[in-house]
Amino acid sequence: MEVQQRVEMKKVFITGDDAVAHAARQSRVDLVAAYPITPQTVIVERIADFAANGEFEGEFVAVESEHSAMSACIGGALTGARVFTATASQGLAFMHEMLYAASGLRLPMVMAVANRALNSPLNIHNDHSDIMGSRDSGWILLFAENAEEAYDRVIQGFRISEAVNLPVAVNLDGFTLTHSAEVVNMLSDEAVGAFVGRPPRRNTLLDKEPKSFGMMALPDTYQFFKEDQQRAIEGSRQAILAVEREYGELSNRKYGPIKAFRAEDADVVMIMLGSYAGTARAAVEATRSEGIRAGVVSLGWYRPFPADELLRAVEGASTLLVMDRSVSYGAIAHPLASDVMAALYRAGIRKRVVNVAYGLGGRWFTEDDARRLFRYASKPGPDFESFFYYGGESE
Amino acid sequence: MSSDAVRQQGEASSAQVRSLFEVERRERLAPGHRACAGCGPMIAVRQILQASQEDPVVVNATGCVEVVTSVYPETAWLVPWAHVAFENSAAVTSGVEAAMKALVRRGELDKERPVVVFAGDGGTFDIGIQALSGALERGHRMLYVCYDNEAYMNTGIQRSGATPYGAWTTTSPYGKIWPGKRERKKDIMGIVAAHGIPYAATASISHWKDLMTKVRKALSYDGPTFLHVYAPCNRGWRFDPSLTVEVAKRAVETRFFPLYEVEGGRYRITLPVTKPRPLEDFLSIQGRFRHLLLPQYREALETLKRMVDEQWERINRMAAATAGS
Ligand SMILES: Cc1ncc(C[n+]2csc(CCOP(=O)(O)OP(=O)(O)O)c2C)c(N)n1
Numbered sequence: 001m002e003v004q005q006r007v008e009m010k011k012v013f014i015t016g017d018d019a020v021a022h023a024a025r026q027s028r029v030d031l032v033a034a035y036p037i038t039p040q041t042v043i044v045e046r047i048a049d050f051a052a053n054g055e056f057e058g059e060f061v062a063v064e065s066e067h068s069a070m071s072a073c074i075g076g077a078l079t080g081a082r083v084f085t086a087t088a089s090q091g092l093a094f095m096h097e098m099l100y101a102a103s104g105l106r107l108p109m110v111m112a113v114a115n116r117a118l119n120s121p122l123n124i125h126n127d128h129s130d131i132m133g134s135r136d137s138g139w140i141l142l143f144a145e146n147a148e149e150a151y152d153r154v155i156q157g158f159r160i161s162e163a164v165n166l167p168v169a170v171n172l173d174g175f176t177l178t179h180s181a182e183v184v185n186m187l188s189d190e191a192v193g194a195f196v197g198r199p200p201r202r203n204t205l206l207d208k209e210p211k212s213f214g215m216m217a218l219p220d221t222y223q224f225f226k227e228d229q230q231r232a233i234e235g236s237r238q239a240i241l242a243v244e245r246e247y248g249e250l251s252n253r254k255y256g257p258i259k260a261f262r263a264e265d266a267d268v269v270m271i272m273l274g275s276y277a278g279t280a281r282a283a284v285e286a287t288r289s290e291g292i293r294a295g296v297v298s299l300g301w302y303r304p305f306p307a308d309e310l311l312r313a314v315e316g317a318s319t320l321l322v323m324d325r326s327v328s329y330g331a332i333a334h335p336l337a338s339d340v341m342a343a344l345y346r347a348g349i350r351k352r353v354v355n356v357a358y359g360l361g362g363r364w365f366t367e368d369d370a371r372r373l374f375r376y377a378s379k380p381g382p383d384f385e386s387f388f389y390y391g392g393e394s395e
Numbered sequence: 396m397s398s399d400a401v402r403q404q405g406e407a408s409s410a411q412v413r414s415l416f417e418v419e420r421r422e423r424l425a426p427g428h429r430a431c432a433g434c435g436p437m438i439a440v441r442q443i444l445q446a447s448q449e450d451p452v453v454v455n456a457t458g459c460v461e462v463v464t465s466v467y468p469e470t471a472w473l474v475p476w477a478h479v480a481f482e483n484s485a486a487v488t489s490g491v492e493a494a495m496k497a498l499v500r501r502g503e504l505d506k507e508r509p510v511v512v513f514a515g516d517g518g519t520f521d522i523g524i525q526a527l528s529g530a531l532e533r534g535h536r537m538l539y540v541c542y543d544n545e546a547y548m549n550t551g552i553q554r555s556g557a558t559p560y561g562a563w564t565t566t567s568p569y570g571k572i573w574p575g576k577r578e579r580k581k582d583i584m585g586i587v588a589a590h591g592i593p594y595a596a597t598a599s600i601s602h603w604k605d606l607m608t609k610v611r612k613a614l615s616y617d618g619p620t621f622l623h624v625y626a627p628c629n630r631g632w633r634f635d636p637s638l639t640v641e642v643a644k645r646a647v648e649t650r651f652f653p654l655y656e657v658e659g660g661r662y663r664i665t666l667p668v669t670k671p672r673p674l675e676d677f678l679s680i681q682g683r684f685r686h687l688l689l690p691q692y693r694e695a696l697e698t699l700k701r702m703v704d705e706q707w708e709r710i711n712r713m714a715a716a717t718a719g720s
Contacts, residue, residue, distance in 0.1 A: 030497035033490055057500070059493040064529030068486035071479060071526065075454070075490025078477050081498055083490070101479050198503075205452055205475045205491065206504060212470035214478035221467050 007191040007250055012184050016147035016177035019184045020086065020112045020170070021046030023154035025056050026192035027110075030081035033061040033072035037091040038124045039174035040114035044086065058082075066091035070098035070111075077107035078213055080204035082158060082196075084109065088174060089116035092130045096137070099167075103138030103229060105214060108161035108199065109168070110154055111139075115274065115325075116174040117361040125362020126174035128273060128325040131302075132335045138229050140168040140236055141303040143273050145259070147177055148184045149300075152253055155187075156243050158196050163239040164232055165202065171302075173275040175362070187251060195250060233304050240301065257306030259298045260313040262288075266295025268377045269314045271340060272323040273299050276365050280323075283370035294374045302336075307343035319352040320344075321377045325359045333386055341384075352377075355386040364392030412607040418445045421473075428471035429463040433636025435626035435643065436460050436542040438600045440513055443540055443622070446607035447614060450474045451511040451538075454488045456518035457481035459549045459628075460542065475508075482522040484512045485530035485539060492535040509614050512539040516557035517547040520581050531590040531619045538613045539621050541583065544628035552631040556581040559651075561692070561699045563683040564631070574695035575686065579702055587621045588657040596656035596665070599625040601644035605654055605665055612658070625652045633682020645677040650707045655714070662713035674700055 014022075021043045024032065034044045050056035058081075063069045069085050076083040087095060092113055102109060113131050117123040131141065140160065144150035150172040157168040172178060187195075203211055217225060241256070248254045261281045263269050270280050277298030287294040297313050299306060314320060324334035333341060337355035344351060354377045359365045369391030412418065423444035430437040436459055444451070453476045455461045461478045464471040479487045488510050498504035514523055519541035527539065546564045547553040554567040558576045563569055567576035587595050593616040598606035606624065613620035627642045629635065634642055646652040647666060651674065654666040678684035678696075687696040 030501070031490060031494045033493070057497070059497045061489060061493045061533065063486060063489065064525060064532070067483060068489070068526050068529055071483035071486035072490030072493065074479055075477075075487035075492075076494035077490075078487075079491055079494040079498065080503075081494035083494070097480060098483070105479075205477055206495070206498075206508065207475070210450070210473060210475045212465055212472050212476045215465040215467040215470060216462055216478075217467040 008188055009185040009251070010188070012186050013181050014147065014184055015042065015179055015181050016150050016172050017042035017114070017179065018046055019147045019151035020154055020172070021050070022186060023151045024084045025050050026187070026189050027084070027155055027158050027196045028057060028082065028193055028198070029084045030058040031061065031073065031076035031083045032058060032085060033063050033069045033076065033083070034085045035063055035066045035069045035087070035091060037066070037088050039116060039178040040086045040088045040091070040112065042178065043112060043114070066094040067098060070095040070102065073109050074098060074102050074105065074107060077102070077109050078105070078205040080199060080202060080206060082199050084111070086112040086114065088114040089118055089130045092134055093118060096134060099134050099137035099139060101214070102167045104225065106165040106229070106232070107167060108158070108165055110157035110161060111167065111169045112150070112154060113169050113171045114174045114178045115171050123361040124174070126176055127360045127362065129327070131169065131171050132326040132328070134169070135303065135335060138166065138233065139303065140166055140233060140240070142168060142170050142301055143299060144170060144172045144177065145275055145277055145298060147182045148253070149255070150177060151184055151186065152247065152251065152255065155192055155196065156247050159243045160236065160240050162199050163243065164236040166232055166236060171274070176275045185251070191250060195247065237304050255300050257299065257301045257309045258313055259300060261296040263295035263297050263313045264316065265293060266317050267293040268319045268321055268374050269295045269297055269317040270321040270323060270370065270374065271297050271299070271310070271314070271336065273302060273336060274325065276323070276359060279365055279367055280370045283367040283374070286367070287371050287374045290375065292374050292378045305339050305343070307346065310340070311343055311347055311349065317351065319354065319377045321354045321356065321373055324355060324357050327357055327360070333384070337386070350383065352381065353384050354381070355384070356389045357387070358389040358391065363390065366391060412446065412604050412611065418607065419447065423450065423474045424464070425471045425473055429466060430459070431630055431636065433629045433639040434459070435600055435628055435639050436515070436544055437463070438639065439540070439542045439624045439626040442600060442603050442606055443511065443610050443624070444474065446610035447509065447511070448611065449509055451509040452491065453477070454484045454491065454510060454512045456484040456512070456514035456523060457549070458515035458518055460513055460515070462549055481518055483526050484514050484518065485523060486526040488512050488537045489530045489533060489535045492537060507536065510537045512537055514539070514541055515548070516541060516543040516545060517555045520556035520583050524586070528590065531587065531592050534618050536617055537619055538610070539619065540624060541622070542624050542626040544626050544631060546628070546631050548628050548631045557583070559699065560702055561684060561687050561695045563686065569686045569692070574692050584623055584657065591660070593618045593620060594656065594658050595621040595623070597623045597625070597652065597654055599643045599647050599652060599654060601640050601647060602654060602666060609656060631683070634680055638680060642677070642680060645672065645680065648672045649674045649677040649703070651677050651703055653707055653710050655710055661717040662710060664710065664714055674703060
């Protein structure tokens with residue numbers, strides 16, 4: 001059934017970075033404080049262009065470092081203003097200390113992370129090492145698969161973060177999404193403005209009654225704050241779903257915690273984060289023609305972790321091929337696989353798990369690579385194995 | 396704003412504080428905080444808050460002041476207050492200030508509020524200098540106060556870039572080879588003034604009228620201003636808690652800590668010390684310098700004296716060179 005399109009949309013051919021900059025502009029952000037780093041730089045440049053031309057209503061502060069970018073965002077959010085920033089890689093690592101301050105102070109904000117490898121050795125290309133280092137900083141972590149999804153999730157991010165008083169990071173793969181142009185169906189400024197509204201009232205530094213923020217908590221109280229944070233991010237599931245639903249009605253674009261492709265009857269399901277999910281999906285047909293029932297599940301949310309939805313989607317599979325674009329050095333499994341295995345254990349389910357570290361530092365992953373891995377995982381093997389996969393060649 | 400306009404604005408509102416009756420009576424810092432008896436930084440904070448004609452928003456760096464005033468669920472702050480971390484109070488303030496501008500433009504806030512930063516010498520001279528420099532360069536309106544107790548006191552008396560030559564701290568102990576701290580104190584005023592900000596001044600808790608006048612001047616400027624406040628720490632400097640103000644006073648009277656301001660690029664000594672007391676009067680009433688008075692550290696004492704003289708001469712030279720400019 002054709003769903004009635006309620007708002008006008010403009011088809012534009014832009015990069016992921018441009019799309020994100022437009023999303024921030026249209027979301028009526030009050031403050032952008034940012035520092036350039038490849039492959040995020042274009043986001044900052046675009047917003048500066050908007051500001052220079054009077055197309056951006058907020059303040060643009062070109063700070064002197066990422067640490068100060070996040071600090072200034074925290075300062076801005078403390079006043080009750082809507083704030084946005086973007087970073088990647090070393091920049092995110094440099095912000096690390098402040099990520100905890102933002103979530104601990106329960107400040108809504110949105111940050112786009114143009115995922116990129118960390119040095120050494122120096123590498124500007126995409127993988128997920130940067131965000132995995134920030135995994136436990138108390139932020140809601142969303143992943144986009146294409147430029148339009150990055151655009152949508154930034155807009156949704158403001159509503160989500162303001163509903164639960166937690167910061168939201170929208171991850172988009174560096175270069176793959178940030179620098180390649182795609183068709184994005186952009187909503188009108190008015191539609192986005194109406195969707196995001198203005199930030200709801202909350203306790204701020206500018207309240208009439210003076211309030212203290214960022215106090216010191218001794219062992220008798222500190223843990224209560226942490227428990228509250230955990231409850232808040234667990235409780236954010238409902239808020240994220242509600243915002244996604246409402247946005248879906250507006251844009252006819254439906255998101256959710258997971259995207260399952262031919263998983264219902266699959267025997268081997270590849271589980272992934274980010275843009276290579278499209279590559280994997282493209283390999284499913286050919287793999288099935290070889291007699292291997294392949295499927296793909298990609299995650300739109302990483303924190304809170306959508307364990308129930310994921311397990312439901314892979315119910316019938318005997319093997320899970322969990323694809324990690326970062327390394328948890330010395331661990332039994334890499335980050336995504338650790339989460340998947342914890343979910344399985346909690347549900348009392350045992351399946352063969354093949355954990356693959358791949359695509360590090362931007363190394364290619366092709367349809368042929370996906371087929372090769374499906375083929376490998378469909379053969380009997382140990383309950384758990386983990387290896388590095390160097391693909392990037394065609395068969 | 397042109398530098399002339401800035402200067403006029405500053406001078407027009409430079410209302411000299413002459414008596415206690417001109418000072419806000421309502422306390423902005425509640426009694427009952429957890430500072431040590433005789434804490435110099437807390438005296439500085441109270442004087443600065445009382446000097447302001449409006450309730451400021453306070454941003455506080457990690458350090459003694461933050462820790463003793465904010466143990467949850469109690470707060471000593473009767474004005475809005477935020478602490479985020481050790482090194483970034485200037486950056487946090489940049490965000491507060493810029494966001495206020497946007498909110499005023501949207502009509503959601505009637506006017507911008509003055510923002511006062513309190514950061515220690517560690518949070519200013521060392522780890523916070525990048526964020527401070529960035530905020531000064533970008534011109535955010537704020538009064539940044541560095542309360543200088545010449546070491547990291549919150550972590551237990553370690554040297555900072557503000558610790559004077561020859562002073563004992565736990566990371567600059569004196570011994571057979573070391574004379575205490577082996578390096579000179581960083582010229583933070585020179586660094587800050589080099590940003591071309593409208594107003595920067597030194598002040599001491601012992602000279603409260605001078606200090607309060609400078610606070611009012613600083614707050615009158617539409618831009619970043621800086622106050623470097625001498626605030627002795629009896630725990631770290633090893634003196635009796637009843638002597639805090641006396642120690643600060645002697646620092647000024649020996650020319651160890653000159654009181655001056657840099658307004659619109661012009662240096663001006665606000666307390667000319669024509670007949671300085673001997674430096675020993677300042678060194679001997681505290682423990683951290685006492686070793687310098689022993690014969691085996693004579694050379695170090697001479698070096699410190701030379702540094703004090705050089706500093707005084709440099710400021711005088713700057714004042715002469717920029718007078719009437
Ligand atoms: C990034 C970071 N490094 C180190 C510390 C530990 N630390 C907290 S306060 C402090 C010293 C503060 O010194 P100063 O700024 O001079 O203020 P004071 O304690 O003297 O009031 C240090 C080293 C910290 N909080 N954060």
